Amino acid sequence: MTDHVGYSGVIARFAGKAFVAFGFILGTYGLTEGSETIKQTALGLLVTGVLASAYGAYHWARHQ
Numbered sequence: 001m002t003d004h005v006g007y008s009g010v011i012a013r014f015a016g017k018a019f020v021a022f023g024f025i026l027g028t029y030g031l032t033e034g035s036e037t038i039k040q041t042a043l044g045l046l047v048t049g050v051l052a053s054a055y056g057a058y059h060w061a062r063h064q
Helices: 008-033 036-062
Strands: none
Touching: 008 036
């Protein structure tokens, strides 16, 4: 009863964590420098990271 789940969920969760971490770092830098472009990029990375993590969790839960 073992199904081959694949690595797409694992990759999505890892990428999500990396994007969230880099988004926080870039957001902190954007707040200290006051650059609106950097803040918007950091927000985009945070949203992308959360969505990727949610997809990875959904993919993992669906195959359990």
